Every structure is written in structure tokens, then in C-alpha cells.
Amino acid sequence: MLALAATPALAKSSGTILLQERCATCHDLKGPAAVTLSALRMRKGPDLFYAGNKYRAGWLVRWLEKPTRIRPAGMFYLDHIKPGPKRDVIDTTTLTPHLALNAGDAVSAAEALMGLKANGKLLGTKPFIPGPSPMGEMTFDKFYGCTACHEIEPEFGGLSGPEVYTAGRRLTPEFMLSFIRDPQAWNPKGLMPNKHVPEANIPKLVNFLIELAKKDWK
Amino acid sequence: MRGLGIVFIAMAILAGPRAAAETAKNNYNAYCVQCHGLRGNGMGLNTDEMSVQPRDHSDAKSMSGRSDKELFKVIKEGGLAISKSVLMPAWKDVLSDDEINDLVGFLRDVCKCTHGN
Incomplete structure (x- = not known):
């Protein structure tokens, strides 16, 4: 024992x-x-x-x-x-x-x-509940320009940031939510700018990343 | 007074780590080169699939068409703030106003131009 x-x-x-x-x-x-x-x-x-x-x-x-x-x-x-x-x-x-x-x-x-x-306090107390991501790619790409620095599929998108087509596999949704909301709270000098995404739209981006990661990329 | 001191200490802790001021060259290399390029010509690493090409900072003709005030605004608030591309993000959460002013000066050195010249 x-x-x-x-x-x-x-x-x-x-x-x-x-x-x-x-x-x-x-x-x-x-x-x-x-x-x-x-x-x-x-x-x-x-x-x-x-x-x-x-x-x-x-x-x-x-x-x-x-x-x-x-x-x-x-x-x-x-x-x-x-x-x-x-x-x-x-x-x-x-x-x-x-x-x-x-x-x-x-x-x-x-x-x-x-x-x-x-940094646990940055995550809040509510667990993220996944949902649909209507117009997720359009929101990610066209509305906020995230593909400038991130690949949303292999060999499509910017190269200076981490690939995001696997983000939903790698990262907790609560972290993604918090990091999109305030990247500098996690990394003050980091290369990720705060896009000031309205609070209601942040879960849409997270849901998009979760759905995107389900594809058979590699 | 003691209570006030505790409030200030608590505020400092809650505010998280404070970023230090950097030189314009270091900020340009860290945050701008990824899109505007090592040569400042708008042909950075990220530009292959971009729908709108980043500004060529070495183009005196183009850069002289922008006032220092506009350059400050676009760095601080992003492309949409001057009716340009969303691909240019707002850097106000990373750079202080003083650092952005220094960057505007740095851009004038790169383009070897001033507004209108």
C-alpha cells in the first residue's frame, strides 16, 4: 500500500x-x-x-x-x-x-x-463549452486578419506565428479564450497583438480553432 | 496613508509584469519585419498569401504621402483606423506612445523622406 x-x-x-x-x-x-x-x-x-x-x-x-x-x-x-x-x-x-x-x-x-x-486567474472560473463556429474562418481571416501571421492549413497563412490549424488539439479552450482576449497578460513583449475582439466573438474564434483541428492534417 | 500604500502595491501586482521601453530599431525588428521585411520593402516573411501587400517603407514617394500623425495612428490603432487593411494590427497594447513616436522617426530614416518631401 x-x-x-x-x-x-x-x-x-x-x-x-x-x-x-x-x-x-x-x-x-x-x-x-x-x-x-x-x-x-x-x-x-x-x-x-x-x-x-x-x-x-x-x-x-x-x-x-x-x-x-x-x-x-x-x-x-x-x-x-x-x-x-x-x-x-x-x-x-x-x-x-x-x-x-x-x-x-x-x-x-x-x-x-x-x-x-x-496565471490561472487569467482563465476565469467558467469551463468553456464548445459550440458551433458559424463564419469562423471568415471571422478569423477576413475580420481580424489572423492569417497574416498564422497558417490555417499547411502552407497557407503567415509564418512568423505558430500554426493554428492544430491549436485546438494542443491548447485548452480556456487558454485560447484568455490569450485572444489579452495576449500581453500572458506575454507582455510577445508578437501577438491584441485584436480587441469583442467578448461575444472570442468563443467563435475558439470554436473555429477546435473544429479546424479535427481535420486530418498530420 | 498605509492603506493607500497597500492599494498601490495591490494594483501593481494585479497589473502584471510591466514591459520595458525598447529602441525603435529593436521594436521594428521584432514586430514590423515579419510583414514589412528585413529590407523594409514590404516583402516580409508573412506576405506570400496576403491579400494586401504591406507598405514599402523604403518607398520615399509613397511614405512622403503620409503625415507623421497618420503613421502614429496606424501603428497605434491599426490599418482600419486610417481606412487601410485589417492585416495591419494595432500595436497600442505592446508599444507605448513614446515608442510609437520613435518608430515614426525610424520610418522617416528608412524612407529618407518627410511628409510632402
Whole structure:
């Protein structure tokens, strides 16, 4: 009994150690968010000190085992572009793949990440109830111009921001809602501008992203 | 007085982390280059599928047609504020008025122009 009772604590502990040893070089596990551009640019991966409020646990495990690139131009696009014949292009020689974890480590790391719960107050208390997304793509693309920086399908959309066609798989709806409402509350120097989307329209965007992620992209 | 001090401290905590002021060049590189390009010519990384091409900041003829006040407004409030594209976002939540004024000056250096010249 004693051994069984101790197992979760041990698993969490090993995950936390794993995060510190293998993730902390590139990710901020403690916060707060960068308040200068130079600090922002030093980050080689997304802040993880609020990972437990941002990511879906199941997706984290799968992705840590088989990571794929989510940000076409890397964490900070300026470090990974060069002038092209017509327009700036990604300098793929500067991009490095994310390390992959074995199945056990992926579970441990994801469990530890889900325990990092900073900024919880930004999420509010009401769980998001998914619904239809009428004119979701039009709202996302035409009304708010989000495709300027984000791909809404592979190879369609801007490249400086993370792809959004998988956002609904990766991110909790409550995080998406909060981040669209006030990106600077999460990341004051981040590249995502506040589009001042009316409160009634934010769930439409979130529902669009949830529906979009259900397609068989990859 | 003590109560007032506590209120100020509470407000500071609730306001979250405060972003520091940056140079115009650093702000341009971070927020503008993604669309306006490393060369400021409107051919940034994001422009391949854009329905409206970003402004060419190196085009003195075009840029001299905009007043400093209009440039300030479009950076602060976005393209729609001057009847231009929604693809140009409002940066007022990231940049202070002083930083935006510095950016307007930076744009005048890039275009080597002033309003009307």
C-alpha cells in the first residue's frame, strides 16, 4: 500500500527532475514572462511555467514522443529568416528539431508540466463549452486578419506565428479564450497583438480553432 | 496613508509584469519585419498569401504621402483606423506612445523622406 501511495509523488518528482535537466535550458519553467525584447529573444522555446493551464495533457504526451515543428520560422522568427529573391524566407539551416522523449519520460514530463499552473486567474472560473463556429474562418481571416501571421492549413497563412490549424488539439479552450482576449497578460513583449475582439466573438474564434483541428492534417 | 500604500502595491501586482521601453530599431525588428521585411520593402516573411501587400517603407514617394500623425495612428490603432487593411494590427497594447513616436522617426530614416518631401 505504501509503495502504491508513493508512486504518483515519485512519478511527479522524476518528471520535475527531467524538466529541470532537459527542458530548462530552452524553456522558462518558473516565470515571470519576459519584459524586455532581449529577454524574449533569449527564449528558445515557449514559456512553460503555465503549461498546465495552456496545453492538453494527452497532446503533450504524444508530441513529446514525436515532436513536430509548430512554429514554421522557429521561436523568434527574426533569428531564422533571410532575404529571398522576392521576399524574406525561412533559413532552415538555423532551425533545430525538438528532442524526443521515450514513452515513459513523455508521460512523466507531461505530468510535471500539467502541474505548472501560473496565471490561472487569467482563465476565469467558467469551463468553456464548445459550440458551433458559424463564419469562423471568415471571422478569423477576413475580420481580424489572423492569417497574416498564422497558417490555417499547411502552407497557407503567415509564418512568423505558430500554426493554428492544430491549436485546438494542443491548447485548452480556456487558454485560447484568455490569450485572444489579452495576449500581453500572458506575454507582455510577445508578437501577438491584441485584436480587441469583442467578448461575444472570442468563443467563435475558439470554436473555429477546435473544429479546424479535427481535420486530418498530420 | 498605509492603506493607500497597500492599494498601490495591490494594483501593481494585479497589473502584471510591466514591459520595458525598447529602441525603435529593436521594436521594428521584432514586430514590423515579419510583414514589412528585413529590407523594409514590404516583402516580409508573412506576405506570400496576403491579400494586401504591406507598405514599402523604403518607398520615399509613397511614405512622403503620409503625415507623421497618420503613421502614429496606424501603428497605434491599426490599418482600419486610417481606412487601410485589417492585416495591419494595432500595436497600442505592446508599444507605448513614446515608442510609437520613435518608430515614426525610424520610418522617416528608412524612407529618407518627410511628409510632402
